[in-house]
Amino acid sequence: MTAGPSGLSDLVRRRELVFLLVGRDLKVRYKRSALGMLWTLVNPLLQMTVYSLVFSTIMRVGVPQFPVFLLSGLLPWSLVSVSATSSAHALLDNQGLIRKIAVPQAVYPLSIVGSKLVDMVLSLLPLAIIAAVLGRTPGPSWLLVLPAIVLAASFAAGLSLFFSSVTVFFRDVRHLIDILFQIWFYLTPIIYPYEYLAKLPHPAIRRLLSLNPATPIVRWFQLVLYEGRVPDLRTVVVATLSAAGALALGAAVFHRFEDRHIHYF
């Protein structure tokens, strides 16, 4: 063993630690609340109710079975945005541990992604029930959500690694990140259909928005969960590229700066 940064093998060896940290997060989060783990299921439902009221009743987006459409996109989006915004605090909150025990620091942001991933997978259950009630009974295309979950988790992991490291050097990021993800949310077709993007008047804006790396991943979820279709090849390729790209970027930045974090706490 040598002192210093951790490679991937080190991280794989410490997977049990990641699982324990995920368990810790879930346990602590739901302690002393009457509903406990049920909040994981109730939360997206409450969010869905609010958005459905606003966008299908007041603003009339005109999507049939809007709640199903909305939740299909909102679940992967929440995984990505909540992971990244929570990870901005991951290293700072665990600095006591980082200063004392040599563990690959990536376990802290990655365990956050893990715990949000558990939330998302559990949330598929209320989505399936709502879909069935509204007459969009889940079909075989639902099975294709599995690769999409892997991609969404990789994308979330990449962003979480990136933001957890950057925040150590620039604390402003903690405050900027919420607004950044709010803007990103509206630029991603979650509350409005994907087709709206093609109808935008300015070609420059259309081109710019087509570069949004979150869109193909969210789209994949909507295709298999809402539309009941097999995702087209273009979506599959672009979603895979953007997840791999985000993960590579996050891992590279994190690895490059891991040793320096401790000097900036």
Next chain:
Amino acid sequence: MGGAISFQDVGMCFRMHREKVTTLKEALLGRFRHLKTADEFWAVRGFTAEIRAGESVGLIGHNGSGKSTLLKMAAGVLKPTHGALRVEGRVSPLIELAAGFDPDLTGRDNVFLNGALLGYTRRDMATKLDRIIEFSELGDFIDVPVKNYSSGMYARLGFAIATDVEPDILMIDEVLAVGDERFQAKCMDRIRGIRERGTTIVYVSHAMDQVQALCGRVIVLHHGVLAFDGPPEAAIATCRELQGFHAPVAGTPRAV
């Protein structure tokens, strides 16, 4: 089996920014100002020593002499800025007792969490759990969140875990100052047992009598530089001399 540590001209140089750049604005506006005010501070400099398998080495020196920095480098928490450091074997650092405890989890959960932080599997820890509970004398408190523990209970559990995980190298940083006398004696007994099994021990303390009782070799650090490396009596004398301190002779009242 004991592990070994090899320090080759190891140095740890901190850059101390008077105006630490931590916000975007400062980074943009203060690019040049902060370069001017970056001070270097050598916590440890040119440190060369071999700690061989099965040795018990004491590390003494004044406050801020670099003992903890050296320990943190050996534990892999800090990466040396200069020189080469090789550690062979699994390190169990007692850099601070109960370092990896989560206050909201029970003692039992924390045993597993701490074990995982030190690199042990759940199954490993399950076999050690009963012994850890017994040694820490926590009884039913093991299922209470540790935030409700007294500092003594905290320390006992931390000590019980770190010394039960059978490390190759046990690093102890001034931990026996906690707990009552009886428990301190129990801890010393356990450390002696660990030493006899061949585990390498690095012991940092200001309690010279404990260092003398436990270590066959003592290294003295003075302002980050190795000042002495040899038998305990001579090391303690050197250490006191360097600080211009003369221990009061027992029985003689100190002049005021």
